[in-house]
Amino acid sequence: MEILSFFEWLDTSFLATISKAYGGTFAVIQMFHLLGLAVMGGMVLLSDLRLLGIVMRDVPSEIVVENTNRWFTIALIVLIATGIFMSSAVALKLYYNEMFWGKMIGLLIGVLFVYFIKRPLLSQDHSTLKPSTIRSVAITSIIIWFSVAASGRWIGFS
Amino acid sequence: MLNEWLLSLAEWLDATSWSTSIHESYYLYAWIESTHVLTITIFLGMLFIIDFRMLGLAFRKVPADVIADRLDKPMMIGFSVMIITGLLLYYAIPVRTTQSIWFRMKVILLIAAAINAFTFRTKMRQSVETWSTQPVAPKRIRNGAAFSLAFWAGVVMTGRAIAYDWFDCHKDLSSFMYWAAGCVYELESHSSGGA
Numbered sequence: 001m002e003i004l005s006f007f008e009w010l011d012t013s014f015l016a017t018i019s020k021a022y023g024g025t026f027a028v029i030q031m032f033h034l035l036g037l038a039v040m041g042g043m044v045l046l047s048d049l050r051l052l053g054i055v056m057r058d059v060p061s062e063i064v065v066e067n068t069n070r071w072f073t074i075a076l077i078v079l080i081a082t083g084i085f086m087s088s089a090v091a092l093k094l095y096y097n098e099m100f101w102g103k104m105i106g107l108l109i110g111v112l113f114v115y116f117i118k119r120p121l122l123s124q125d126h127s128t129l130k131p132s133t134i135r136s137v138a139i140t141s142i143i144i145w146f147s148v149a150a151s152g153r154w155i156g157f158s
Numbered sequence: 159m160l161n162e163w164l165l166s167l168a169e170w171l172d173a174t175s176w177s178t179s180i181h182e183s184y185y186l187y188a189w190i191e192s193t194h195v196l197t198i199t200i201f202l203g204m205l206f207i208i209d210f211r212m213l214g215l216a217f218r219k220v221p222a223d224v225i226a227d228r229l230d231k232p233m234m235i236g237f238s239v240m241i242i243t244g245l246l247l248y249y250a251i252p253v254r255t256t257q258s259i260w261f262r263m264k265v266i267l268l269i270a271a272a273i274n275a276f277t278f279r280t281k282m283r284q285s286v287e288t289w290s291t292q293p294v295a296p297k298r299i300r301n302g303a304a305f306s307l308a309f310w311a312g313v314v315m316t317g318r319a320i321a322y323d324w325f326d327c328h329k330d331l332s333s334f335m336y337w338a339a340g341c342v343y344e345l346e347s348h349s350s351g352g353a
Contacts, residue, residue: 027322031315034198038314041196042203049232056228059220067217071210149199153192157184 004095011091019089026089033082037149040075043068044145051122051138061126061134069119076111099158103151110144161340168256171249180250187250194243201236202310204229212303214294221290226282257327259339260319267316271309278302 010016019026047068049055056064087094094100118137126134171177180186210216211225248255255261282299289296295303325331327341336345 024324027319028315031318034195034314034318035311037195038198038202039206041199042206045199045203045232046207046229055232056224059224059228063217063220067220071216146196149196150192153195154188157188157192 007091007095010088013088015085015088016091019085026086029082029085033079033086036075036078036082037152039071040079041145041149043072043075044141047072048138048142051134062122065122072114094155097155097158099151099155103148103155106144106148106151110148113140113144161337161342164256164340165253165342168252171252177249177252180246187247190243190246190250194240194247197236197239197243198314199236201233201240202314204233204236205310206307208233209303209307212295212299218293222282222292222295223286223290226286254326255320257340258320259325259335260316260322262339264313264316264320267309267312271306271313274302274305274309278306 019029046055047065050057050059050061050064087100118141121129121133121137180190207216208226208229211218211220211222217225248261278299281302282295285296285299289299294300323329325335325339327336327339327344331339331341331344333345333348335341336348
């Protein structure tokens with residue numbers, strides 16, 4: 001019940017008022033959400049494909065991970081900020097949308113995974129880690145973020 | 159005229175049975191569109207990283223030609239998937255898409271992005287050895303990277319806007335908008351009604 005009242009509040013908040021008064025606002029924010037997706041997806045893929053030894057094999061994986069980390073965080077902030085705005089516009093519809101909750105759970109798992117498992121683990125010299133550990137971290141990361149992005153697209157279809 | 163020709167091509171495609179099949183198949187259309195959207199992470203993701211490197215915003219210590227060369231293949235794989243799924247999306251809804259002002263802007267931006275990419279590549283290949291290890295590329299290369307980011311961001315934004323019906327032909331629009339969107343029939347009745 002408390003979650004529902006939060007969504008009811010969001011539905012009447014000033015963010016929702018803006019997007020309901022100006023239909024174009026939602027579309028423009030959504031465009032930036034997509035650009036954020038391009039940057040974040042690019043960073044996830046580059047870092048994980050490097051960890052799997054598929055791309056940029058001649059650049060140390062520590063360097064690739066370090067460079068993609070910063071842009072991942074920037075993109076994540078853009079995605080969450082634009083995402084909150086988009087959610088407020090259709091708050092009650094989302095509350096009853098299973099795909100939306102699937103995405104939110106995936107997002108929570110993804111954030112916890114990146115900041116509490118992936119980054120602390122990869123902050124050490126990669127040669128000291130077991131190759132199988134590095135591979136499982138990379139595959140887990142790709143699966144989580146692909147699910148989050150795909151379920152996000154599917155909110156619109158469901 | 160171009161508008162009439164494009165519309166008759168779209169109407170011809172629309173009459174083919176496969177076009178109707180994709181359009182009416184809920185899951186097939188949704189799958190193609192989701193693939194189209196998610197592939198921007200591969201195509202634009204790699205392209206943005208190359209542009210960021212030229213602008214000195216990422217991978218400053220890795221030679222620019224290494225980034226551009228190693229990411230070229232995944233980028234082109236992503237690009238191929240985007241083109242194939244994009245053509246299928248057009249083929250599924252040809253008439254409305256042809257008459258979408260946003261789709262038309264997207265195509266123009268795509269052409270601009272392609273011309274920019276071609277000149278950018280040529281300029282880069284000619285001189286990359288002299289500045290590859292510097293953290294930031296020379297100004298003319300940075301301009302190319304900035305245009306690349308702007309054009310592709312425009313492609314994404316106009317592409318997303320195709321889904322909205324604000325300027326669809328059935329709306330009450332000005333003659334200019336009817337012409338720009340290619341609303342051939344509406345433009346005819348609009349001008350005859352006004353005369």
